[in-house]
Amino acid sequence: MLMGRRVTLCPYCEQGFVLRARIRATGMDIAICEECDTCWEVERGFRVVGFEDLMTREGLMALWSEIDVFAVQLSPVPYR
Numbered sequence: 622m623l624m625g626r627r628v629t630l631c632p633y634c635e636q637g638f639v640l641r642a643r644i645r646a647t648g649m650d651i652a653i654c655e656e657c658d659t660c661w662e663v664e665r666g667f668r669v670v671g672f673e674d675l676m677t678r679e680g681l682m683a684l685w686s687e688i689d690v691f692a693v694q695l696s697p698v699p700y701r
């Protein structure tokens with residue numbers, strides 16, 4: 622499906638694509654791996670954080686229904 626497109630593969634699991642999304646309740650922009658749920662906080666220089674840790678910190682449930690995916694990540698993401 623995505624063959625030939627320049628998309629970013631997650632450096633942690635090397636299986637999922639990295640997606641761009643926005644947390645509905647807060648408007649925070651994140652990148653998130655579709656496979657292992659690793660997140661990058663876009664506005665903090667793509668700081669790496671787990672989805673569960675991030676959402677808990679924001680006082681939210683760590684559910685995909687709490688975020689809106691709107692794009693695929695095209696540039697490389699940090700690998701801590």
Ligand SMILES: [Zn+2]
Binds near residue numbers: 633634658
């Ligand atoms: Zn991953």
